[in-house]
Amino acid sequence: MDRGLVTLIGMSIAYIASLLGMGFAYWAWRRRQRRSGKDKQP
């Protein structure tokens, strides 16, 4: 396999994994904000 392609695949997988982790973080943050908002409603 071409070295450039190999590097592309490898780097992409790593960054996709990082973005997934960040996506989880955002989803959990939004969920927490919504719950926090509900708790404050009278």
Next chain:
Amino acid sequence: MPFSALDWFWTGAYLALMVGGPLFFYKLARRSESDFFLAGRGLPWWLPASSVFSTHTATDTPMWVTGVVYAHGLRGLWYTFFAAWTSVGAFVSARMFRRSLAYTQAEWQVVRFGGLGAELLRGWLAGWQVFMNMFILGWVGMAMGKVCHLAFGWPIWVGLVIPSTITAVYTLAAGFWGVVIGDFLQGIVALWAIIFVSVVGVVAAGGAGAVTARLVSLGQEWRLDPFAFTGWLSGDFPAVWWLTMLVIAVLGGFGMGTSIDWYVEAQRIQSARTLRDACYGIWAGGAITLVRNAFWAAGILGFFVMLPHLGAAAEYELGWFRLGFELLPAGLVGVFFGAVLAIHFSTISSHLNLGALYFTRDLYQRFLHPEASQRRLVWVGRIATFVLLLGSFFYGLMMEEITQWLIFALWLMMAGIWLPNILQVVWWRFNSAGYLASWMANLGISWLVVWVLPAFGVLPKLPDYLQFWLLMGLGALVFLPATLLTRAEDMDHLVRYYVMVRPLGWWGPVRREALRRGLIVAETPVDATAAKRPFIRRRWTSAEADRWSREDWIAIVVSPLVFAGILIGLTELLLGQATGLWITLATVAGGVFLYWVIDPKLRAVSVEYEARQARYLEDLERQHRWGEEVGH
């Protein structure tokens, strides 16, 4: 290679020791998440130290060290000097990280930064580390496959799958307890083998004097000079490249994450029972690693003079393994193979447990199931360990070539985010937006500088040192504006961080705010005590020891010199050079002086720290229970 019954006996005996010992700690590991991933934060310094050494002595490490020393002689040792970040890190970043009580570098993000930015960074680093550990497992597994192929002619997959699976058995059962106990046993076996085989290599070449004489007769005496550079800027080893490596290693000790090893060491720092144990654990682990490199270098120069004309890296990189497998008599070959297994097990177990830690603590517990019970977290850790093992087989077997990208990725990561990794520690104004921007910018800029622009002829292919400085500079053009154009972190959060961690660097506004709130004690005015203060102070109260002082800076300066002395002095001593003796003696004296200067302060800090640790932990756990937070 013929293996006698005695060889198999020794291999089996070492296996029983290295797997049986860790399994003995199964019951401790299942008690809690802290036990499964940090051995209950109760380890004396020599266990994290042996773990640092063992983890960073991987199956591919002898190949790498052999490669750089065979190609460059003793100047090649400077490549291995990156471990010197621990010489400064032990007294700076390790001290601060230990006080944060964060399990991982990802968790540290929410201690240092606040709000959504910190959460995004935590998720980003957790994802990065889960996959990075999987890649490292695949990479090191492939190296083991090649070694088994060399020794026995086995198919590559056998060496990849079987030893890693054996390692997973005790890692899965006994968690970090198993890892550190295994690392200790494996470290002893590995260090013994490295010393013995390297000495055998020198003796086989006729002894230290004969190695030197042969190098001279070959016209290769420059290989004995660790400062034999090819010019200031020219050649394959210019002085500026050496200086760049020194800067990366030594200044990197001020930051966190400046080396890929940092993520592994962070776990060992938190597993130590006190702050002092954490500092000494990291320092000693780095120092033993350099002792190891010195023995390897001597043995590899012996290998070089016996076989000086190997042109291809693939031929000479297995040089140290060849010394062991080809020169040792029947019986001892089995011992050597047991040591090779020890080297492999220690690295695999560490990365299995570390990858599982990032998944369990930073993804599962933080984002998916914050209220998970301790029992459940331990089981998630075990399942994650197993999945990482399978993933490493996939990357090792199915996509072998992809593991090659790792070297590239490690280099890019270090170059582009090296400075932000320091700034996040030493500069109060650096914020989560700036740090996140540095990671994102690194993705694009590194591709452009290293690969895309050279491919299109826009930019020549730059030497390594220029790549590093260019990537760092271009990254700064992005993360500095991102930092300064966005708001500073919330002052309440920064003050809490400051009081907890007592960071070194530019923290003036935060410190003043902490003083105003009465959260820290003001220093006695300098002019009132200047006459009484000795140049090196050896009596400290806990509050006084919390502050950074002259003694810390002396340690920061002396410690890397001691590390350089270990590496160069011991290597030259093993090669029978008189300078080696003097450097080694000066190094020992420097080490004693270092201990004399810094130990009273570390003891005082630890006393205070231990007294408050239980409260810190209680507070920290509460912070991470989202359900208990209100409106934050």
